[in-house]
Amino acid sequence: MRTIAILGAGLMGHGIAQVFAGVGHQVRIFDQDPEMLSSVPERIRSNLVPFVELGLVAREQVEPLLGRVKPCSGLADLCQGADMVIEAVSENLELKRELFAQLESLVPPQTILASNTSAISIGLIADGLAHPGRWAC
Ligand SMILES: NC(=O)c1ccc[n+]([C@@H]2O[C@H](COP(=O)([O-])OP(=O)(O)OC[C@H]3O[C@@H](n4cnc5c(N)ncnc54)[C@H](O)[C@@H]3O)[C@@H](O)[C@H]2O)c1
Numbered sequence: 001m002r003t004i005a006i007l008g009a010g011l012m013g014h015g016i017a018q019v020f021a022g023v024g025h026q027v028r029i030f031d032q033d034p035e036m037l038s039s040v041p042e043r044i045r046s047n048l049v050p051f052v053e054l055g056l057v058a059r060e061q062v063e064p065l066l067g068r069v070k071p072c073s074g075l076a077d078l079c080q081g082a083d084m085v086i087e088a089v090s091e092n093l094e095l096k097r098e099l100f101a102q103l104e105s106l107v108p109p110q111t112i113l114a115s116n117t118s119a120i121s122i123g124l125i126a127d128g129l130a131h132p133g134r135w136a137c
Pocket residue numbers: 007008009010011012013030031032033036087088089090091092095099116117118119
């Protein structure tokens with residue numbers, strides 16, 4: 001069991017949370033928009049309806065899966081005990097760079113930092129940060 005932290009709870013972030021929780025990981029998630037954050041459980045629950053109907057997820061697994069997704073109060077809370085942090089905020093280089101600079105100060109050097117960027121160079125996002133070897137995209 002590993003702890004996965006997800007920054008951004010929009011279309012991608014909540015879906016990434018669902019996938020990791022679905023295979024048994026503990027998931028922490030944060031979004032600056034309180035409504036996006038608070039709606040994560042209901043959005044995942046809704047996503048799971050067709051999976052349950054098709055027999056791909058057992059009905060009795062839905063609540064335990066949701067129980068593995070913990071909404072967090074901020075970046076420091078998000079990073080508590082995280083083995084990997086996946087950024088899924090808006091597609092904006094300066095925003096991502098700013099957030100990774102903060103994340104880097106909150107996690108130990110071995111924590112994997114990853115971006116879900118669609119098209120921004122991971123090298124540009126990581127440029128100037130202290131531990132480039134731990135980056136993933
Ligand atoms: N939507 C897709 O099909 C898709 C596919 C592949 C990759 N991506 C990439 O994934 C990333 C997220 O895309 P999305 O579609 O989920 O976007 P989205 O707009 O649905 O979600 C982005 C979330 O980031 C949050 N956010 C913005 N600034 C923040 C901050 N400072 N702190 C915390 N949260 C913040 C917003 O409140 C929002 O909920 C982007 O880089 C996008 O390019 C998207």
